[in-house]
Amino acid sequence: MTQADLVEEKPKLGRRRDPGRDQDILDAALDVLVDCGYEGMTIDMVASRAKAGKATVYRRWASKSELVLDAVACMKSRDVDLTALPDTGSLRGDLVAMIKPPSIRDGERKLRVMIGIASMLANNPELADAARSALIEPRAAINRVFFQRAIERGEIPADVDVEKLCLLGPSLVAYRTLMLQLPVDREFLISNIDEIILPAAGVRRAG
Amino acid sequence: MTQADLVEEKPKLGRRRDPGRDQDILDAALDVLVDCGYEGMTIDMVASRAKAGKATVYRRWASKSELVLDAVACMKSRDVDLTALPDTGSLRGDLVAMIKPPSIRDGERKLRVMIGIASMLANNPELADAARSALIEPRAAINRVFFQRAIERGEIPADVDVEKLCLLGPSLVAYRTLMLQLPVDREFLISNIDEIILPAAGVRRAG
DNA sequence: GATATCCGAAACTCTCCAGTTTCGTATATG
DNA sequence: CATATACGAAACTGGAGAGTTTCGGATATC
Numbered sequence: 001m002t003q004a005d006l007v008e009e010k011p012k013l014g015r016r017r018d019p020g021r022d023q024d025i026l027d028a029a030l031d032v033l034v035d036c037g038y039e040g041m042t043i044d045m046v047a048s049r050a051k052a053g054k055a056t057v058y059r060r061w062a063s064k065s066e067l068v069l070d071a072v073a074c075m076k077s078r079d080v081d082l083t084a085l086p087d088t089g090s091l092r093g094d095l096v097a098m099i100k101p102p103s104i105r106d107g108e109r110k111l112r113v114m115i116g117i118a119s120m121l122a123n124n125p126e127l128a129d130a131a132r133s134a135l136i137e138p139r140a141a142i143n144r145v146f147f148q149r150a151i152e153r154g155e156i157p158a159d160v161d162v163e164k165l166c167l168l169g170p171s172l173v174a175y176r177t178l179m180l181q182l183p184v185d186r187e188f189l190i191s192n193i194d195e196i197i198l199p200a201a202g203v204r205r206a207g
Numbered sequence: 208m209t210q211a212d213l214v215e216e217k218p219k220l221g222r223r224r225d226p227g228r229d230q231d232i233l234d235a236a237l238d239v240l241v242d243c244g245y246e247g248m249t250i251d252m253v254a255s256r257a258k259a260g261k262a263t264v265y266r267r268w269a270s271k272s273e274l275v276l277d278a279v280a281c282m283k284s285r286d287v288d289l290t291a292l293p294d295t296g297s298l299r300g301d302l303v304a305m306i307k308p309p310s311i312r313d314g315e316r317k318l319r320v321m322i323g324i325a326s327m328l329a330n331n332p333e334l335a336d337a338a339r340s341a342l343i344e345p346r347a348a349i350n351r352v353f354f355q356r357a358i359e360r361g362e363i364p365a366d367v368d369v370e371k372l373c374l375l376g377p378s379l380v381a382y383r384t385l386m387l388q389l390p391v392d393r394e395f396l397i398s399n400i401d402e403i404i405l406p407a408a409g410v411r412r413a414g
Numbered sequence: 415g416a417t418a419t420c421c422g423a424a425a426c427t428c429t430c431c432a433g434t435t436t437c438g439t440a441t442a443t444g
Numbered sequence: 445c446a447t448a449t450a451c452g453a454a455a456c457t458g459g460a461g462a463g464t465t466t467c468g469g470a471t472a473t474c
Contacts, residue, residue, distance in 0.1 A: 015420040
Protein backbone atom coordinates (compact mmCIF):
# COMPACT_ATOMS: atom_id res chain seq x y z
CA MET A 1 0.00 0.00 0.00
CA THR A 2 1.37 3.30 -1.10
CA GLN A 3 -0.59 5.01 1.59
CA ALA A 4 1.76 3.60 4.20
CA ASP A 5 4.31 6.14 2.98
CA LEU A 6 2.38 8.87 4.75
CA VAL A 7 1.99 7.34 8.20
CA GLU A 8 2.34 9.96 10.90
CA GLU A 9 2.91 9.62 14.62
CA LYS A 10 -0.34 9.08 16.51
CA PRO A 11 -1.72 12.15 18.27
CA LYS A 12 -2.88 11.81 21.85
CA LEU A 13 -5.39 14.60 21.73
CA GLY A 14 -8.07 15.78 19.34
CA ARG A 15 -10.17 14.18 16.61
CA ARG A 16 -8.84 11.04 14.85
CA ARG A 17 -8.66 10.49 11.12
CA ASP A 18 -11.78 8.61 10.04
CA PRO A 19 -10.73 5.38 8.29
CA GLY A 20 -14.17 5.12 6.68
CA ARG A 21 -13.32 8.08 4.46
CA ASP A 22 -10.41 6.10 2.99
CA GLN A 23 -12.72 3.55 1.46
CA ASP A 24 -15.21 6.20 0.33
CA ILE A 25 -12.43 7.99 -1.51
CA LEU A 26 -11.07 4.79 -3.06
CA ASP A 27 -14.56 3.85 -4.25
CA ALA A 28 -15.08 7.30 -5.72
CA ALA A 29 -11.69 7.11 -7.41
CA LEU A 30 -12.62 3.80 -9.03
CA ASP A 31 -15.95 5.19 -10.24
CA VAL A 32 -14.28 8.20 -11.82
CA LEU A 33 -11.50 6.04 -13.25
CA VAL A 34 -14.08 3.77 -14.88
CA ASP A 35 -15.97 6.74 -16.36
CA CYS A 36 -13.10 9.01 -17.42
CA GLY A 37 -9.85 7.05 -17.52
CA TYR A 38 -6.68 8.11 -15.73
CA GLU A 39 -6.03 11.25 -17.72
CA GLY A 40 -9.63 12.40 -17.65
CA MET A 41 -9.91 11.87 -13.92
CA THR A 42 -9.38 14.91 -11.70
CA ILE A 43 -8.92 15.00 -7.95
CA ASP A 44 -11.81 17.43 -7.75
CA MET A 45 -14.10 14.86 -9.34
CA VAL A 46 -12.98 12.20 -6.89
CA ALA A 47 -13.32 14.49 -3.89
CA SER A 48 -16.76 15.74 -4.80
CA ARG A 49 -18.04 12.26 -5.62
CA ALA A 50 -16.80 11.12 -2.21
CA LYS A 51 -18.34 14.25 -0.66
CA ALA A 52 -14.88 15.09 0.63
CA GLY A 53 -12.55 18.05 0.32
CA LYS A 54 -9.53 17.97 -1.93
CA ALA A 55 -7.31 18.49 1.12
CA THR A 56 -8.72 15.35 2.72
CA VAL A 57 -7.60 13.37 -0.30
CA TYR A 58 -4.09 14.80 -0.21
CA ARG A 59 -3.87 14.24 3.54
CA ARG A 60 -4.12 10.51 2.76
CA TRP A 61 -2.36 10.07 -0.58
CA ALA A 62 0.70 11.92 -1.75
CA SER A 63 -0.34 12.14 -5.40
CA LYS A 64 -2.95 11.22 -7.95
CA SER A 65 -0.89 8.30 -9.19
CA GLU A 66 -0.61 6.77 -5.71
CA LEU A 67 -4.32 7.15 -5.16
CA VAL A 68 -5.00 5.33 -8.40
CA LEU A 69 -2.53 2.61 -7.50
CA ASP A 70 -4.36 1.96 -4.22
CA ALA A 71 -7.75 2.16 -5.88
CA VAL A 72 -6.79 -0.48 -8.43
CA ALA A 73 -5.26 -2.69 -5.76
CA CYS A 74 -8.37 -2.45 -3.62
CA MET A 75 -10.47 -4.15 -6.32
CA LYS A 76 -8.67 -7.32 -5.35
CA SER A 77 -10.09 -7.57 -1.86
CA ARG A 78 -13.78 -7.83 -2.72
CA ASP A 79 -13.19 -10.99 -4.71
CA VAL A 80 -14.67 -14.43 -4.95
CA ASP A 81 -14.04 -17.22 -2.49
CA LEU A 82 -12.27 -19.96 -4.43
CA THR A 83 -13.51 -22.67 -2.10
CA ALA A 84 -17.16 -21.75 -2.70
CA LEU A 85 -17.23 -22.05 -6.50
CA PRO A 86 -20.00 -23.99 -8.25
CA ASP A 87 -19.19 -27.68 -8.71
CA THR A 88 -21.52 -29.19 -11.27
CA GLY A 89 -19.54 -32.31 -12.09
CA SER A 90 -18.61 -31.30 -15.63
CA LEU A 91 -16.22 -28.72 -17.06
CA ARG A 92 -18.92 -27.24 -19.26
CA GLY A 93 -21.33 -27.06 -16.34
CA ASP A 94 -18.80 -25.25 -14.15
CA LEU A 95 -17.93 -22.74 -16.86
CA VAL A 96 -21.57 -22.07 -17.71
CA ALA A 97 -22.40 -21.70 -14.01
CA MET A 98 -20.09 -18.71 -13.84
CA ILE A 99 -22.18 -16.83 -16.41
CA LYS A 100 -24.24 -14.62 -14.12
CA PRO A 101 -25.10 -10.93 -14.49
CA PRO A 102 -23.14 -9.87 -11.38
CA SER A 103 -20.08 -11.73 -12.62
CA ILE A 104 -20.38 -10.14 -16.08
CA ARG A 105 -20.77 -6.68 -14.56
CA ASP A 106 -17.74 -7.17 -12.36
CA GLY A 107 -15.75 -8.25 -15.38
CA GLU A 108 -16.81 -5.21 -17.39
CA ARG A 109 -15.88 -2.91 -14.54
CA LYS A 110 -12.45 -4.45 -14.28
CA LEU A 111 -11.95 -4.09 -18.01
CA ARG A 112 -12.93 -0.44 -17.89
CA VAL A 113 -10.38 0.13 -15.17
CA MET A 114 -7.88 -1.62 -17.39
CA ILE A 115 -8.70 0.66 -20.32
CA GLY A 116 -8.34 3.68 -18.09
CA ILE A 117 -4.83 2.80 -17.00
CA ALA A 118 -3.75 1.01 -20.19
CA SER A 119 -1.40 3.69 -21.45
CA MET A 120 0.49 3.81 -18.13
CA LEU A 121 1.12 0.10 -17.69
CA ALA A 122 4.22 0.10 -19.86
CA ASN A 123 5.99 2.82 -17.84
CA ASN A 124 4.72 1.88 -14.41
CA PRO A 125 5.62 -1.66 -13.33
CA GLU A 126 4.14 -1.17 -9.87
CA LEU A 127 0.75 -0.29 -11.36
CA ALA A 128 1.07 -3.14 -13.85
CA ASP A 129 1.61 -5.57 -10.97
CA ALA A 130 -1.36 -4.20 -9.06
CA ALA A 131 -3.53 -4.52 -12.16
CA ARG A 132 -2.40 -8.06 -12.78
CA SER A 133 -3.11 -9.28 -9.29
CA ALA A 134 -6.36 -7.35 -8.83
CA LEU A 135 -7.93 -7.54 -12.28
CA ILE A 136 -6.48 -10.50 -14.15
CA GLU A 137 -5.33 -13.10 -11.67
CA PRO A 138 -8.66 -13.53 -9.81
CA ARG A 139 -10.43 -14.52 -13.04
CA ALA A 140 -7.66 -16.89 -14.03
CA ALA A 141 -7.70 -18.46 -10.56
CA ILE A 142 -11.36 -19.37 -10.91
CA ASN A 143 -10.80 -21.03 -14.25
CA ARG A 144 -7.74 -22.82 -12.89
CA VAL A 145 -9.92 -24.57 -10.34
CA PHE A 146 -12.35 -25.74 -13.01
CA PHE A 147 -9.64 -27.09 -15.32
CA GLN A 148 -7.81 -28.81 -12.47
CA ARG A 149 -11.02 -30.55 -11.44
CA ALA A 150 -11.65 -31.60 -15.04
CA ILE A 151 -8.16 -33.10 -15.21
CA GLU A 152 -8.67 -34.96 -11.94
CA ARG A 153 -11.97 -36.34 -13.23
CA GLY A 154 -10.19 -37.47 -16.42
CA GLU A 155 -12.55 -35.29 -18.43
CA ILE A 156 -9.69 -33.58 -20.26
CA PRO A 157 -6.10 -34.70 -20.93
CA ALA A 158 -3.66 -34.09 -18.06
CA ASP A 159 -1.06 -32.53 -20.37
CA VAL A 160 -3.10 -29.52 -21.53
CA ASP A 161 -1.62 -26.10 -20.88
CA VAL A 162 -3.85 -25.04 -17.99
CA GLU A 163 -2.41 -21.52 -17.76
CA LYS A 164 -3.13 -20.89 -21.40
CA LEU A 165 -6.66 -22.21 -21.08
CA CYS A 166 -7.33 -20.03 -18.00
CA LEU A 167 -6.58 -16.91 -20.00
CA LEU A 168 -8.51 -17.94 -23.08
CA GLY A 169 -11.95 -16.82 -21.91
CA PRO A 170 -10.68 -13.52 -20.49
CA SER A 171 -8.81 -12.85 -23.76
CA LEU A 172 -11.97 -13.22 -25.80
CA VAL A 173 -14.00 -11.05 -23.47
CA ALA A 174 -11.33 -8.36 -23.30
CA TYR A 175 -10.93 -8.20 -27.07
CA ARG A 176 -14.66 -7.98 -27.62
CA THR A 177 -15.03 -5.22 -25.03
CA LEU A 178 -11.92 -3.13 -25.62
CA MET A 179 -11.31 -3.54 -29.32
CA LEU A 180 -14.68 -4.33 -30.83
CA GLN A 181 -16.71 -2.31 -28.33
CA LEU A 182 -19.43 -4.93 -28.42
CA PRO A 183 -21.51 -6.06 -25.45
CA VAL A 184 -20.66 -9.26 -23.62
CA ASP A 185 -23.86 -11.25 -23.32
CA ARG A 186 -24.77 -14.77 -22.37
CA GLU A 187 -24.90 -15.96 -25.97
CA PHE A 188 -21.37 -14.75 -26.64
CA LEU A 189 -20.02 -16.44 -23.53
CA ILE A 190 -21.80 -19.74 -24.23
CA SER A 191 -20.47 -19.85 -27.78
CA ASN A 192 -16.98 -19.14 -26.46
CA ILE A 193 -17.25 -22.14 -24.20
CA ASP A 194 -18.71 -24.53 -26.78
CA GLU A 195 -16.82 -23.45 -29.87
CA ILE A 196 -13.42 -22.51 -28.48
CA ILE A 197 -12.64 -23.30 -24.86
CA LEU A 198 -13.93 -26.88 -24.73
CA PRO A 199 -12.38 -27.89 -28.08
CA ALA A 200 -9.07 -26.37 -26.97
CA ALA A 201 -9.29 -28.25 -23.69
CA GLY A 202 -9.64 -31.48 -25.62
CA VAL A 203 -13.31 -32.20 -24.96
CA ARG A 204 -15.05 -33.87 -27.87
CA ARG A 205 -17.49 -31.66 -29.74
CA ALA A 206 -21.12 -31.93 -28.69
CA GLY A 207 -23.11 -32.19 -31.85
CA MET B 208 -10.14 12.31 -44.16
CA THR B 209 -10.63 15.03 -41.62
CA GLN B 210 -8.01 17.07 -43.38
CA ALA B 211 -10.41 17.70 -46.26
CA ASP B 212 -12.19 20.13 -43.91
CA LEU B 213 -9.38 22.61 -44.37
CA VAL B 214 -9.10 22.71 -48.17
CA GLU B 215 -8.45 26.23 -49.40
CA GLU B 216 -8.76 27.76 -52.87
CA LYS B 217 -5.63 27.17 -54.94
CA PRO B 218 -3.28 30.15 -55.17
CA LYS B 219 -1.97 31.14 -58.58
CA LEU B 220 1.27 32.60 -57.37
CA GLY B 221 3.90 31.73 -54.81
CA ARG B 222 5.15 28.56 -53.15
CA ARG B 223 2.80 25.54 -52.95
CA ARG B 224 2.09 23.49 -49.86
CA ASP B 225 4.40 20.47 -49.91
CA PRO B 226 2.28 17.28 -49.77
CA GLY B 227 5.33 15.30 -48.63
CA ARG B 228 5.18 17.07 -45.27
CA ASP B 229 1.72 15.61 -44.68
CA GLN B 230 3.05 12.08 -44.57
CA ASP B 231 6.10 13.10 -42.52
CA ILE B 232 3.81 14.63 -39.92
CA LEU B 233 1.45 11.65 -39.87
CA ASP B 234 4.41 9.29 -39.44
CA ALA B 235 5.78 11.42 -36.61
CA ALA B 236 2.36 11.52 -34.99
CA LEU B 237 2.16 7.74 -35.06
CA ASP B 238 5.62 7.42 -33.55
CA VAL B 239 4.77 9.75 -30.70
CA LEU B 240 1.38 8.13 -30.23
CA VAL B 241 3.04 4.73 -29.92
CA ASP B 242 5.58 6.04 -27.40
CA CYS B 243 3.40 8.34 -25.27
CA GLY B 244 -0.27 7.61 -25.89
CA TYR B 245 -2.82 10.24 -26.83
CA GLU B 246 -2.68 12.22 -23.61
CA GLY B 247 1.08 12.14 -23.36
CA MET B 248 1.52 13.24 -26.95
CA THR B 249 2.05 16.96 -27.56
CA ILE B 250 1.94 18.81 -30.84
CA ASP B 251 5.45 20.12 -30.13
CA MET B 252 6.75 16.55 -29.96
CA VAL B 253 5.10 15.70 -33.27
CA ALA B 254 6.34 18.85 -34.96
CA SER B 255 9.90 18.49 -33.79
CA ARG B 256 10.06 14.80 -34.68
CA ALA B 257 8.82 15.70 -38.16
CA LYS B 258 11.34 18.58 -38.25
CA ALA B 259 8.38 20.88 -38.83
CA GLY B 260 7.01 23.95 -37.10
CA LYS B 261 3.92 23.78 -34.96
CA ALA B 262 2.22 26.23 -37.33
CA THR B 263 2.79 23.85 -40.23
CA VAL B 264 0.89 21.17 -38.36
CA TYR B 265 -2.04 23.47 -37.60
CA ARG B 266 -2.08 24.71 -41.19
CA ARG B 267 -2.99 21.14 -42.17
CA TRP B 268 -5.10 19.82 -39.30
CA ALA B 269 -7.58 21.78 -37.26
CA SER B 270 -6.84 20.06 -33.95
CA LYS B 271 -4.83 17.40 -32.22
CA SER B 272 -7.75 14.98 -32.27
CA GLU B 273 -8.16 15.30 -36.05
CA LEU B 274 -4.46 14.75 -36.58
CA VAL B 275 -4.63 11.58 -34.52
CA LEU B 276 -7.69 10.41 -36.39
CA ASP B 277 -5.87 10.75 -39.72
CA ALA B 278 -2.72 9.18 -38.34
CA VAL B 279 -4.62 6.11 -37.17
CA ALA B 280 -6.51 5.87 -40.44
CA CYS B 281 -3.30 6.09 -42.44
CA MET B 282 -2.02 2.83 -40.90
CA LYS B 283 -4.60 1.13 -43.08
CA SER B 284 -3.05 2.05 -46.40
CA ARG B 285 0.32 0.35 -46.01
CA ASP B 286 -1.35 -3.00 -45.61
CA VAL B 287 -1.00 -6.48 -47.04
CA ASP B 288 -2.26 -7.55 -50.44
CA LEU B 289 -4.92 -10.19 -49.79
CA THR B 290 -4.36 -11.82 -53.19
CA ALA B 291 -0.67 -12.38 -52.47
CA LEU B 292 -0.97 -14.35 -49.23
CA PRO B 293 0.95 -17.59 -48.73
CA ASP B 294 -0.96 -20.67 -49.92
CA THR B 295 0.63 -23.77 -48.45
CA GLY B 296 -2.24 -26.19 -49.00
CA SER B 297 -3.09 -26.66 -45.31
CA LEU B 298 -4.69 -24.38 -42.71
CA ARG B 299 -1.83 -24.91 -40.29
CA GLY B 300 0.71 -24.19 -43.00
CA ASP B 301 -0.98 -20.93 -43.94
CA LEU B 302 -1.26 -19.76 -40.35
CA VAL B 303 2.34 -20.64 -39.57
CA ALA B 304 3.52 -18.93 -42.75
CA MET B 305 2.22 -15.64 -41.42
CA ILE B 306 4.59 -15.80 -38.43
CA LYS B 307 7.36 -13.50 -39.61
CA PRO B 308 9.25 -10.83 -37.67
CA PRO B 309 7.93 -7.94 -39.82
CA SER B 310 4.37 -9.15 -39.35
CA ILE B 311 4.88 -9.48 -35.58
CA ARG B 312 6.38 -5.98 -35.40
CA ASP B 313 3.52 -4.50 -37.37
CA GLY B 314 1.07 -6.17 -35.02
CA GLU B 315 2.83 -4.84 -31.95
CA ARG B 316 2.85 -1.34 -33.37
CA LYS B 317 -0.85 -1.50 -34.07
CA LEU B 318 -1.52 -2.72 -30.56
CA ARG B 319 0.50 0.12 -29.08
CA VAL B 320 -1.54 2.59 -31.09
CA MET B 321 -4.63 0.87 -29.73
CA ILE B 322 -3.39 1.27 -26.15
CA GLY B 323 -2.68 4.92 -26.78
CA ILE B 324 -6.20 5.69 -27.90
CA ALA B 325 -7.99 3.07 -25.77
CA SER B 326 -9.54 5.48 -23.30
CA MET B 327 -11.05 7.62 -26.09
CA LEU B 328 -12.70 4.87 -28.09
CA ALA B 329 -15.83 4.80 -25.97
CA ASN B 330 -16.56 8.54 -26.45
CA ASN B 331 -15.35 8.89 -30.01
CA PRO B 332 -17.17 6.64 -32.50
CA GLU B 333 -15.35 8.16 -35.48
CA LEU B 334 -11.99 7.23 -33.97
CA ALA B 335 -13.30 3.82 -32.99
CA ASP B 336 -14.32 3.20 -36.61
CA ALA B 337 -10.95 4.32 -37.90
CA ALA B 338 -9.21 2.04 -35.41
CA ARG B 339 -11.37 -0.90 -36.36
CA SER B 340 -10.79 -0.59 -40.07
CA ALA B 341 -7.09 0.27 -39.84
CA LEU B 342 -5.93 -1.89 -36.94
CA ILE B 343 -8.33 -4.78 -36.50
CA GLU B 344 -10.01 -5.54 -39.79
CA PRO B 345 -6.82 -6.07 -41.87
CA ARG B 346 -5.67 -8.88 -39.56
CA ALA B 347 -9.08 -10.47 -39.54
CA ALA B 348 -9.26 -10.28 -43.33
CA ILE B 349 -6.07 -12.30 -43.69
CA ASN B 350 -7.34 -15.02 -41.40
CA ARG B 351 -10.70 -15.01 -43.20
CA VAL B 352 -8.95 -16.01 -46.41
CA PHE B 353 -7.19 -18.91 -44.70
CA PHE B 354 -10.33 -20.27 -43.04
CA GLN B 355 -12.40 -19.90 -46.23
CA ARG B 356 -9.79 -21.87 -48.15
CA ALA B 357 -9.76 -24.55 -45.46
CA ILE B 358 -13.54 -24.86 -45.71
CA GLU B 359 -13.38 -25.11 -49.50
CA ARG B 360 -10.74 -27.84 -49.20
CA GLY B 361 -13.01 -29.67 -46.73
CA GLU B 362 -10.25 -29.45 -44.14
CA ILE B 363 -12.59 -27.97 -41.54
CA PRO B 364 -16.40 -28.14 -41.20
CA ALA B 365 -18.32 -25.63 -43.30
CA ASP B 366 -20.49 -24.54 -40.38
CA VAL B 367 -17.75 -23.14 -38.15
CA ASP B 368 -18.09 -19.50 -37.09
CA VAL B 369 -15.43 -18.00 -39.35
CA GLU B 370 -15.73 -14.49 -37.91
CA LYS B 371 -15.12 -15.80 -34.42
CA LEU B 372 -12.13 -17.83 -35.54
CA CYS B 373 -10.63 -14.82 -37.37
CA LEU B 374 -10.55 -12.84 -34.14
CA LEU B 375 -9.25 -15.66 -32.00
CA GLY B 376 -5.56 -15.22 -32.78
CA PRO B 377 -5.68 -11.43 -32.49
CA SER B 378 -7.49 -11.76 -29.13
CA LEU B 379 -4.75 -13.94 -27.71
CA VAL B 380 -1.99 -11.66 -28.97
CA ALA B 381 -3.73 -8.52 -27.72
CA TYR B 382 -4.33 -9.94 -24.26
CA ARG B 383 -0.75 -11.11 -23.95
CA THR B 384 0.63 -7.76 -25.05
CA LEU B 385 -1.75 -5.31 -23.36
CA MET B 386 -2.72 -7.14 -20.20
CA LEU B 387 0.12 -9.48 -19.44
CA GLN B 388 2.83 -7.26 -20.94
CA LEU B 389 4.64 -10.31 -22.21
CA PRO B 390 6.50 -10.56 -25.52
CA VAL B 391 4.87 -12.19 -28.50
CA ASP B 392 7.35 -14.68 -29.89
CA ARG B 393 7.23 -17.53 -32.38
CA GLU B 394 6.74 -20.16 -29.72
CA PHE B 395 3.70 -18.40 -28.32
CA LEU B 396 2.12 -18.03 -31.76
CA ILE B 397 2.79 -21.65 -32.73
CA SER B 398 1.23 -22.95 -29.52
CA ASN B 399 -1.79 -20.71 -30.11
CA ILE B 400 -2.26 -22.33 -33.50
CA ASP B 401 -1.77 -25.91 -32.35
CA GLU B 402 -3.47 -25.83 -28.98
CA ILE B 403 -6.31 -23.39 -29.55
CA ILE B 404 -7.04 -22.22 -33.08
CA LEU B 405 -6.87 -25.56 -34.89
CA PRO B 406 -8.89 -27.45 -32.24
CA ALA B 407 -11.51 -24.69 -32.30
CA ALA B 408 -11.62 -24.87 -36.08
CA GLY B 409 -12.39 -28.57 -35.84
CA VAL B 410 -9.05 -29.98 -36.99
CA ARG B 411 -8.08 -33.19 -35.26
CA ARG B 412 -5.22 -32.90 -32.79
CA ALA B 413 -1.76 -33.72 -34.08
CA GLY B 414 -0.31 -36.19 -31.62
C1' DG C 415 -14.45 23.04 28.74
C1' DA C 416 -9.69 23.65 26.79
C1' DT C 417 -6.94 21.65 23.17
C1' DA C 418 -5.39 19.29 19.29
C1' DT C 419 -6.77 17.57 15.33
C1' DC C 420 -9.84 16.42 11.50
C1' DC C 421 -13.25 17.94 8.24
C1' DG C 422 -15.25 20.28 3.67
C1' DA C 423 -14.98 24.33 1.01
C1' DA C 424 -12.75 27.48 -1.57
C1' DA C 425 -9.09 30.43 -2.93
C1' DC C 426 -4.61 30.16 -4.56
C1' DT C 427 0.00 29.01 -7.21
C1' DC C 428 2.39 26.80 -10.78
C1' DT C 429 3.10 24.09 -14.66
C1' DC C 430 1.86 22.17 -18.94
C1' DC C 431 -0.06 22.30 -23.29
C1' DA C 432 -3.52 23.38 -27.23
C1' DG C 433 -3.92 26.64 -30.32
C1' DT C 434 -2.44 31.52 -32.35
C1' DT C 435 0.49 34.98 -33.98
C1' DT C 436 4.71 36.95 -35.57
C1' DC C 437 8.86 37.05 -38.09
C1' DG C 438 12.71 36.18 -41.05
C1' DT C 439 13.70 33.06 -44.77
C1' DA C 440 13.03 29.99 -48.71
C1' DT C 441 10.86 29.16 -53.13
C1' DA C 442 7.65 28.60 -56.90
C1' DT C 443 5.06 31.39 -60.30
C1' DG C 444 4.67 34.79 -63.81
C1' DC D 445 13.05 39.93 -60.42
C1' DA D 446 8.59 41.01 -58.09
C1' DT D 447 4.94 38.73 -55.72
C1' DA D 448 2.41 35.53 -53.10
C1' DT D 449 2.77 31.95 -50.33
C1' DA D 450 4.81 28.07 -47.40
C1' DC D 451 8.20 27.16 -44.26
C1' DG D 452 10.62 26.60 -39.22
C1' DA D 453 11.34 28.92 -35.01
C1' DA D 454 9.84 31.07 -31.22
C1' DA D 455 7.00 34.09 -28.47
C1' DC D 456 2.50 34.42 -26.83
C1' DT D 457 -2.51 33.52 -24.83
C1' DG D 458 -5.83 31.02 -22.27
C1' DG D 459 -7.59 27.22 -19.87
C1' DA D 460 -7.26 23.14 -17.18
C1' DG D 461 -5.75 20.71 -13.48
C1' DA D 462 -2.16 19.03 -9.75
C1' DG D 463 -0.97 20.19 -5.52
C1' DT D 464 -1.05 23.82 -1.37
C1' DT D 465 -2.90 26.87 1.86
C1' DT D 466 -6.39 28.99 4.53
C1' DC D 467 -10.54 29.10 6.90
C1' DG D 468 -14.64 28.31 9.98
C1' DG D 469 -16.81 24.50 12.01
C1' DA D 470 -17.07 19.81 14.04
C1' DT D 471 -15.38 16.39 17.38
C1' DA D 472 -12.74 13.39 20.18
C1' DT D 473 -9.51 13.42 24.12
C1' DC D 474 -8.10 14.88 28.59
